[in-house]
Amino acid sequence: MQELFIKNSKQREWIERLSPLETDFKERASLIDEEGSFPYENIQSLRNMGYTKLTLPTEFGGAGFSLYDAILLQEKLGSYDGSTALSIGWTLMTVGELFENRNWHPEKLAYLADEVNNGAIINRAVSEVATGSPIRGGRPGTNAKQVDGKWVINGCKSYTTCSPVLDYFLTSAWIEEKETVGFFLIPKEAEGLSIQENWNVIAMRGTGSHDLVLENVAVDESDLVEIPSYQTGFKLNGWGLLISATYLGISQAARDYAVQFANTHSPNSIEGTIAGLPNVQALIGEIDLELYKARFALYGAAEAYLDEQRIKKMTNGALVTKHIVTNAAITVVDKAMRIVGAKSLQLSNPLQRYYRDVRAGLHNPPMDDLTISKLAQTAIQQ
Ligand SMILES: Cc1cc2nc3c(=O)[nH]c(=O)nc-3n(C[C@H](O)[C@H](O)[C@H](O)COP(=O)(O)OP(=O)(O)OC[C@H]3O[C@@H](n4cnc5c(N)ncnc54)[C@H](O)[C@@H]3O)c2cc1C
Known part of the structure; x- marks a missing residue:
């Protein structure tokens, strides 16, 4: 597809x-x-x-x-x-x-x-335990101060995906003297930077999304690379849809596994395989319906993003697309597991991993409740 x-x-x-x-x-x-x-x-x-x-x-x-x-x-x-x-x-x-x-x-x-x-x-390290998702507007607890012509940064960032191999951590910190959030380009070799290997969750277990610990990390003045126009949090943009695409891919793998299973599983209560059964066909059809919906949303949004004029109106479009794709991925994996039955629960079966992995999408920004309330606010303002 x-x-x-x-x-x-x-x-x-x-x-x-x-x-x-x-x-x-x-x-x-x-x-x-x-x-x-x-x-x-x-x-x-x-x-x-x-x-x-x-x-x-x-x-x-x-x-x-x-x-x-x-x-x-x-x-x-x-x-x-x-x-x-x-x-x-x-x-x-x-x-x-x-x-x-x-x-x-x-x-x-x-x-x-x-x-x-x-x-x-490179990756952005923005989330913290106390602030949760920066998209909610919390001020970073990580702080940066100017000392002897350097920026000295202290704090701890959570969920830093890919941390074992990142070369650069683009890290948000509160700068008291400027009363603003700033982003600092911190190389992995920086003295005082360490990774606390504490990513131990049920989903996306292989992403190394550990804590980034910064203890008196000193960087050059020019490493303050960005002062965002917003005071806290970070701004959503269309590029975030690359994350949704990942979850869509996982659900496609689940769908392929289930269809392959349906085409080959032949219990002795029926002639042929379970692919001939109406209940199984209904699930396969519903899965593909979800995948079509998700792809038309995702690639439609990406297409709009190519257009300079439409890009400016994309904020809600990106929010909506993320919502649709993430939830479609969860539905697809769920239905795939219903097709495969109890075997889908075996630890040796990839479906149980897909089931856990797609749930992580709910907790990548923007979260569903934020999308719904943004849509409501836009409608009311209009
Ligand atoms: C697999 C994975 C990879 C990630 N990778 C990265 C990364 O590379 N870099 C990075 O910076 N972050 C990353 N994150 C973190 C992610 O972007 C979020 O910041 C994080 O998941 C939020 O955690 P939380 O849900 O516990 O926090 P919270 O935002 O505290 O949410 C907890 C609960 O409180 C509610 N809540 C909290 N505040 C509000 C509010 N103001 N209004 C309404 N409801 C609220 C939420 O709805 C939710 O129910 C990753 C997360 C995951 C799952």
């Missing part, structure tokens, strides 16, 4: 380049999930093939992939391994958004482009 949304040879070529990774990524996924370890090899393979610089514009030496292009690939990767796709997705998203907005000093942006060209990966 993704086939419907592939529009050009560049996209197709990259989808084909990813396909040799499928077997290895799927095989490793189960052990990584069981151990809660990190997919180092997968990330390295993606770095080696230049995946991490796909969303860097061509004028900076990257592949210049649009949000639409990157969504196609993230969806595909999500169907191979959700944790790998989510981990690498934050880099595509951060780079895509930074080079689209170009709010940084040009020299610093050029520096980051060089780093990305050399394979560096």
Whole structure:
């Protein structure tokens, strides 16, 4: 079905380049999930093939992939391994958004482009235990002070996806003397930076979304790269849909597994396989209906995002799309498990992992309640 949304040879070529990774990524996924370890090899393979610089514009030496292009690939990767796709997705998203907005000093942006060209990966570290999701507007507890011409940063960020291999942590902190939030570009080698390996959850276990601990981390003045126009939280943008695409990919893997199972499972109470049964066909049809809805929303939103004029009206569109896709993914996996029956609960069965993984999407921004209330507020204002 993704086939419907592939529009050009560049996209197709990259989808084909990813396909040799499928077997290895799927095989490793189960052990990584069981151990809660990190997919180092997968990330390295993606770095080696230049995946991490796909969303860097061509004028900076990257592949210049649009949000639409990157969504196609993230969806595909999500169907191979959700944790790998989510981990690498934050880099595509951060780079895509930074080079689209170009709010940084040009020299610093050029520096980051060089780093990305050399394979560096980056993610935003914004969430904290006390503030929860920054999208709610809480002020970061992490703080930055100017001392002897340096910024000295102290604090702890939670849920820092891909932390075991990130080269740069784009970290939000409260700057008391400026009474604002600022973003600091902190390299992994910075003295006082450590990772507390405490990501022990039931979903997306292989994303290494540990705590980032900053103890008197000193960076140059120029490493204060962004002072956002908003005072707290962070602004939503279309690039966040790369995360939704990951969950869609996971649900596609669940659907494929269930259809394959239906075509081969043949209990002795019937002739042929369960694929011939009306109850099973109803579930398969409902699954594909959900996937169609999710893809039309996702690729429709990404298409609108390509358009300079429509991009400005996208905020609610991105919120709605995330809501639709995340919930569709959860529904699809649920129905896939109903088709497979009790075997779907076996720890050796990938469906139980997909079931846990897609739930994480609910807790990536924007959360559902926020979308619903934003829609209501917009309607009332209008
Ligand atoms: C797999 C995964 C990867 C992630 N990766 C990253 C990452 O790389 N970088 C990063 O910075 N973050 C990351 N996050 C964190 C994520 O973006 C959210 O910040 C985090 O999940 C929020 O945690 P919470 O739900 O416990 O917090 P809270 O926001 O505290 O929410 C807890 C509950 O309180 C409610 N609530 C809290 N405040 C309000 C409010 N003001 N109004 C209404 N309801 C409220 C919520 O609805 C929810 O029911 C990741 C999360 C997951 C699950």
